Amino acid sequence: NAGVTQTPKFQVLKTGQSMTLQCAQDMNHEYMSWYRQDPGMGLRLIHYSVGAGITDQGEVPNGYNVSRSTTEDFPLRLLSAAPSQTSVYFCASSPGGERNSPLHFGNGTRLTVT
Amino acid sequence: GNSVTQMEGPVTLSEEAFLTINCTYTATGYPSLFWYVQYPGEGLQLLLKATKADDKGSNKGFEATYRKETTSFHLEKGSVQVSDSAVYFCALSDHGFQKLVFGTGTRLLVSP
Numbered sequence: 001n002a003g004v005t006q007t008p009k010f011q012v013l014k015t016g017q018s019m020t021l022q023c024a025q026d027m028n029h030e031y032m033s034w035y036r037q038d039p040g041m042g043l044r045l046i047h048y049s050v051g052a053g054i055t056d057q058g059e060v061p062n063g064y065n066v067s068r069s070t071t072e073d074f075p076l077r078l079l080s081a082a083p084s085q086t087s088v089y090f091c092a093s094s095p096g097g098e099r100n101s102p103l104h105f106g107n108g109t110r111l112t113v114t
Numbered sequence: 115g116n117s118v119t120q121m122e123g124p125v126t127l128s129e130e131a132f133l134t135i136n137c138t139y140t141a142t143g144y145p146s147l148f149w150y151v152q153y154p155g156e157g158l159q160l161l162l163k164a165t166k167a168d169d170k171g172s173n174k175g176f177e178a179t180y181r182k183e184t185t186s187f188h189l190e191k192g193s194v195q196v197s198d199s200a201v202y203f204c205a206l207s208d209h210g211f212q213k214l215v216f217g218t219g220t221r222l223l224v225s226p
Contacts, residue, residue, distance in 0.1 A: 004157070035216075042118075042203060042216040043158075058213070090157055102148070103214065105157030 023091030137204035
């Protein structure tokens, strides 16, 4: 099973450029989310989705957009990259809305903005 | 707001030593508590969980007990292996839809 697949694994952007981080899951999970991981700060929730067509903001949404047109895909868009967005980004999914359901994580995208 | 505090790392141990990684939390309700592990170059994986007070989560020799009176969820293992070297994250979920709040992570280094 592929699980949660993130592409690309590495990306370097210049300030002001835009890009989309891709996330796909093949487990038919309703819930998907994006986190960023920064040294000394753990993981912080950017955006999440409880199903196709439904998205909401997490703790640090500024500078990021998301959409959920299908159950499988949950892309994260950076409209105008800034050095503060240099981070490792993780996509995660879970079967449903139960708070006890474990998250399944992708292997991450390391983004550097110069 | 909800928060999770973990001990600073790295934690450096020799193989077969006893491991404790401290985790305390602040939450307004009755959260579920989790430990996730991140091996180098990979995403996080669920290690264990506990959903109510006095529950003990266990997996792969690791254990953690949900202590409501001390708001703690310390991770323990009786005998660590080199393969346990990783970053360990404590997390809580106090709302629906898995809005996890993570601690900062603790790196464990185990030497032969």
